[in-house]
Amino acid sequence: MTKQDANTLNIKDIAFLNNIKSIAVIGPSKKRDYFFLRNHAESFNGNIYAVHPTIKEIPGFPQENIFPSLEDIPNEVDFAFIAVPPSQILNVIDDCVEKGVKLVTVFTSEFSDAGTEEGFKLEKELIKRAQDKVRILGPNGMGLFYPKIGLAWRPRFPIIAGNIGFIAQSGGVCNIAIYSAWEIGLHFSKVFSFGNGADLDFVDLLYFLSNDPETDIILCYVEGIKEGRSNDLQKVLAQNKKLIVILKGGQTKTGSIAAETHTASISGDNRIWEALFKQYNLIEVDTLEQLLFTARLFDCYGIFEMNNVAVFSISGGYGVILVDLIEKEGMNVPSFSPDTQSQLREKFFLPGTSSNNPLDLAAQFFFSKTVYEIIDLALSDIKIDGLIMDLPSFYFSRHFRLKTDLAFENEMIESMSLGHKHKKPLIPIIQHVNCPDERARVSKKLIERKVPVFANPLEVIPLLSKIAKYKRNLQQ
Amino acid sequence: MTKQDANTLNIKDIAFLNNIKSIAVIGPSKKRDYFFLRNHAESFNGNIYAVHPTIKEIPGFPQENIFPSLEDIPNEVDFAFIAVPPSQILNVIDDCVEKGVKLVTVFTSEFSDAGTEEGFKLEKELIKRAQDKVRILGPNGMGLFYPKIGLAWRPRFPIIAGNIGFIAQSGGVCNIAIYSAWEIGLHFSKVFSFGNGADLDFVDLLYFLSNDPETDIILCYVEGIKEGRSNDLQKVLAQNKKLIVILKGGQTKTGSIAAETHTASISGDNRIWEALFKQYNLIEVDTLEQLLFTARLFDCYGIFEMNNVAVFSISGGYGVILVDLIEKEGMNVPSFSPDTQSQLREKFFLPGTSSNNPLDLAAQFFFSKTVYEIIDLALSDIKIDGLIMDLPSFYFSRHFRLKTDLAFENEMIESMSLGHKHKKPLIPIIQHVNCPDERARVSKKLIERKVPVFANPLEVIPLLSKIAKYKRNLQQ
Numbered sequence: 038m039t040k041q042d043a044n045t046l047n048i049k050d051i052a053f054l055n056n057i058k059s060i061a062v063i064g065p066s067k068k069r070d071y072f073f074l075r076n077h078a079e080s081f082n083g084n085i086y087a088v089h090p091t092i093k094e095i096p097g098f099p100q101e102n103i104f105p106s107l108e109d110i111p112n113e114v115d116f117a118f119i120a121v122p123p124s125q126i127l128n129v130i131d132d133c134v135e136k137g138v139k140l141v142t143v144f145t146s147e148f149s150d151a152g153t154e155e156g157f158k159l160e161k162e163l164i165k166r167a168q169d170k171v172r173i174l175g176p177n178g179m180g181l182f183y184p185k186i187g188l189a190w191r192p193r194f195p196i197i198a199g200n201i202g203f204i205a206q207s208g209g210v211c212n213i214a215i216y217s218a219w220e221i222g223l224h225f226s227k228v229f230s231f232g233n234g235a236d237l238d239f240v241d242l243l244y245f246l247s248n249d250p251e252t253d254i255i256l257c258y259v260e261g262i263k264e265g266r267s268n269d270l271q272k273v274l275a276q277n278k279k280l281i282v283i284l285k286g287g288q289t290k291t292g293s294i295a296a297e298t299h300t301a302s303i304s305g306d307n308r309i310w311e312a313l314f315k316q317y318n319l320i321e322v323d324t325l326e327q328l329l330f331t332a333r334l335f336d337c338y339g340i341f342e343m344n345n346v347a348v349f350s351i352s353g354g355y356g357v358i359l360v361d362l363i364e365k366e367g368m369n370v371p372s373f374s375p376d377t378q379s380q381l382r383e384k385f386f387l388p389g390t391s392s393n394n395p396l397d398l399a400a401q402f403f404f405s406k407t408v409y410e411i412i413d414l415a416l417s418d419i420k421i422d423g424l425i426m427d428l429p430s431f432y433f434s435r436h437f438r439l440k441t442d443l444a445f446e447n448e449m450i451e452s453m454s455l456g457h458k459h460k461k462p463l464i465p466i467i468q469h470v471n472c473p474d475e476r477a478r479v480s481k482k483l484i485e486r487k488v489p490v491f492a493n494p495l496e497v498i499p500l501l502s503k504i505a506k507y508k509r510n511l512q513q
Numbered sequence: 514m515t516k517q518d519a520n521t522l523n524i525k526d527i528a529f530l531n532n533i534k535s536i537a538v539i540g541p542s543k544k545r546d547y548f549f550l551r552n553h554a555e556s557f558n559g560n561i562y563a564v565h566p567t568i569k570e571i572p573g574f575p576q577e578n579i580f581p582s583l584e585d586i587p588n589e590v591d592f593a594f595i596a597v598p599p600s601q602i603l604n605v606i607d608d609c610v611e612k613g614v615k616l617v618t619v620f621t622s623e624f625s626d627a628g629t630e631e632g633f634k635l636e637k638e639l640i641k642r643a644q645d646k647v648r649i650l651g652p653n654g655m656g657l658f659y660p661k662i663g664l665a666w667r668p669r670f671p672i673i674a675g676n677i678g679f680i681a682q683s684g685g686v687c688n689i690a691i692y693s694a695w696e697i698g699l700h701f702s703k704v705f706s707f708g709n710g711a712d713l714d715f716v717d718l719l720y721f722l723s724n725d726p727e728t729d730i731i732l733c734y735v736e737g738i739k740e741g742r743s744n745d746l747q748k749v750l751a752q753n754k755k756l757i758v759i760l761k762g763g764q765t766k767t768g769s770i771a772a773e774t775h776t777a778s779i780s781g782d783n784r785i786w787e788a789l790f791k792q793y794n795l796i797e798v799d800t801l802e803q804l805l806f807t808a809r810l811f812d813c814y815g816i817f818e819m820n821n822v823a824v825f826s827i828s829g830g831y832g833v834i835l836v837d838l839i840e841k842e843g844m845n846v847p848s849f850s851p852d853t854q855s856q857l858r859e860k861f862f863l864p865g866t867s868s869n870n871p872l873d874l875a876a877q878f879f880f881s882k883t884v885y886e887i888i889d890l891a892l893s894d895i896k897i898d899g900l901i902m903d904l905p906s907f908y909f910s911r912h913f914r915l916k917t918d919l920a921f922e923n924e925m926i927e928s929m930s931l932g933h934k935h936k937k938p939l940i941p942i943i944q945h946v947n948c949p950d951e952r953a954r955v956s957k958k959l960i961e962r963k964v965p966v967f968a969n970p971l972e973v974i975p976l977l978s979k980i981a982k983y984k985r986n987l988q989q
């Protein structure tokens with residue numbers, strides 16, 4: 038690729054990626070029981086080949102798909118996962134260029150990440166030998182997880198295509214994100230672990246996802262960008278129309294040193310990143326969990342602004358705690374409109390309850406028909422933007438001498454799905470309370486109905502003000 | 514009790530509570546399938562009687578222990594749980610005085626909590642009729658959970674005596690706390706739900722726990738104290754020698770109104786509470802979960818000050834995230850001492866790892882013997898106060914083509930228990946990552962070894978700076 042002038046975008050195009058049909062794993066390791074080969078073979082939809090100079094047989098893998106070199110493969114190879122020793126990497130890249138492979142992941146590490154002169158030199162040579170003909174994810178990266186075609190570097194990655202794109206340098210962070218997202222019902226379009234980012238870097242991948250028709254929301258864990266890429270990043274952000282959520286690693290002094298050790302990243306001045314977040318309306322979060330939870334909220338309810346919140350609690354005390362947390366985050370728990378309030382009052386018939394906001398259901402929670410009506414009324418109030426509720430999972434256990442027929446549970450699931458009827462977010466906080474099976478069962482049913490489930494108010498309430506701010510900035 | 518002068522402490526003494534031997538449930542409800550009677554009968558160690566004017570038989574409950582009135586019971590009754598309609602409460606209290614019952618819970622609501630003149634009047638009359646001869650928890654409260662003698666108001670409360678006392682007005686908050694504590698290995702000495710606090714209030718119960726030989730740590734959820742009790746509260750706090758952690762409900766405008774609706778509490782000026790927290794070195798938290806997690810940290814490691822933290826990560830990226838969170842909370846992730854550093858360097862032999870702080874184990878994590886040695890070295894460094902590690906639970910699943918023999922798991926448990934050897938906190942963050950069984954199994958083993966387990970860094974890191982501040986203030 039030739040150097041472009043200052044007005045054009047310096048981006049390496051990988052739009053071809055959506056047409057990957059055949060892959061090779063180069064350097065399967067008998068010692069590791071062919072870990073990466075098995076992982077890719079587990080779910081890939083198209084042709085998969087193993088390339089190794091001497092191995093002729095791999096248990097469980099078709100012998101006719103094992104070749105001593107890339108050039109021996111009689112068909113095209115679109116993508117290759119490379120895990121060979123550093124000493125062999127240059128020859129393998131030459132072979133990839135020769136074969137016309139479009140994209141490779143270089144899993145091999147000890148390039149610039151090693152911090153040695155030798156490592157930097159090898160990385161530079163790797164890029165040179167790729168001749169801009171084969172694009173590289175890595176080195177020191179896990180590469181590409183693309184569920185739609187079953188391209189996966191780890192076992193049991195969830196092969197369910199979604200609309201969330203994820204970019205991270207760290208393969209470990211990707212692994213945790215992918216398995217965690219599965220648990221909360223979040224599905225990815227593509228996940229990139231680009232490691233040292235010697236060729237394809239954060240800016241290239243962000244541009245790709247920003248223009249990828251299969252991606253609606255972009256999540257990023259970024260430790261830094263390379264020198265000279267700041268203008269390109271700004272151009273990519275300027276043309277972007279999608280929601281971007283960023284976790285910036287290396288914000289503190291020791292954090293930035295650790296990031297450099299990890300992926301030779303220059304974290305950069307925090308103020309520059311803060312300015313970018315503000316100028317381009319990016320949502321910034323502090324943890325990987327917040328990154329996923331934010332995406333889950335958007336995935337369920339789109340872009341919403343929750344300023345005025347109804348609180349629905351079974352325990353008056355927990356309701357008070359929720360109100361405090363909500364108001365401390367700058368949102369309100371307002372009174373209901375007079376009309377809603379008088380209708381709500383009629384629905385409450387037990388002592389120890391309150392029909393005001395926060396709603397305190399107490400024992401009336403067991404009357405699941407009125408629960409439905411109460412939530413329906415609260416969400417229909419024009420003053421209310423959404424509802425947060427607390428619901429300990431012991432209410433769904435048959436061991437607690439409570440009302441636990443399946444009709445009750447199903448009616449509660451219906452009630453908790455009412456956000457979609459009103460197009461307003463309804464957010465249940467279902468505490469674990471030592472009922473793992475009940476919680477898993479109810480959460481699964483809610484996830485199927487696109488209702489996000491949390492376990493702890495601090496997991497979600499601080500995110501709601503971030504999302505509201507995002508929407509306000511969008512409208513400006 | 515006569516009014517005392519300004520220098521003495523105006524406290525209702527309930528030290529007799531540690532000698533409860535027999536209890537009665539007054540007003541068992543057939544309609545509710547004798548819910549509260551069954552719950553108390555499930556685990557109480559001593560004699561338990563049911564009192565109801567007409568009921569002669571209760572399935573599963575010994576007929577000879579059912580009596581039409583308290584006075585018909587041939588033995589002493591130390592404690593009674595009362596759940597009768599408000600119209601009958603005064604007669605029942607008269608009977609309790611007559612019988613010499615020392616303590617009752619009044620579960621019945623619609624007293625001052627109803628906010629009606631009638632309710633306030635009834636509550637006043639209730640106290641008058643008790644004549645300071647029977648002490649009251651409530652009305653509108655769940656009363657007393659005392660695991661040592663199996664006194665429990667709900668089914669499946671964990672009947673394991675611990676050293677944590679808990680005071681809350683809200684019964685619902687107690688329920689969530691008790692079941693949640695069980696899950697994280699925390700055990701209570703006593704839990705009080707005192708509802709409206711018409712007789713025994715927050716100040717009395719705090720005094721009791723502060724002097725209770727069975728209690729070492731005191732947790733409180735408090736929505737407010739009654740007028741005129743502020744001086745007594747200060748005297749109780751001044752004589753207290755135990756760790757107190759407080760969640761103050763009703764800190765915001767709407768929160769304080771909700772607290773008043775809930776338990777007729779006057780939340781009071783936040784500045785007054787803030788001054789108390791500071792003057793008496795109380796730890797303040799924002800959620801019920803933080804209340805329990807703080808206790809769990811003390812329960813495992815005593816009073817510690819973690820200023821200089823070693824970070825142990827399997828994913829370099831997650832390590833960077835942890836470092837940022839730790840340093841943002843005012844703690845440090847320092848370099849190891851030169852001697853420790855050089856010894857650590859010798860333990861690392863795989864590429865893609867880092868022997869600096871934060872330690873990045875990467876694939877070397879599978880060599881569980883060196884993991885043990887690395888953690889042992891890090892914690893032996895005089896510069897290091899404790900260690901935080903991240904450990905996704907898929908490493909313990911046999912479905913992930915990783916090293917999952919039981920020897921590996923047991924060696925990891927040993928490594929994660931090293932905090933106790935060095936008398937420094939070691940805090941594992943074990944992400945769920947869709948492996949519920951593996952996580953539950955490993956957590957259980959760690960809990961048995963008094964190692965606290967978290968799922969998400971924001972659950973624990975902000976608490977560490979609160980605990981460090983507590984210890985610093987203690988030493989002043």
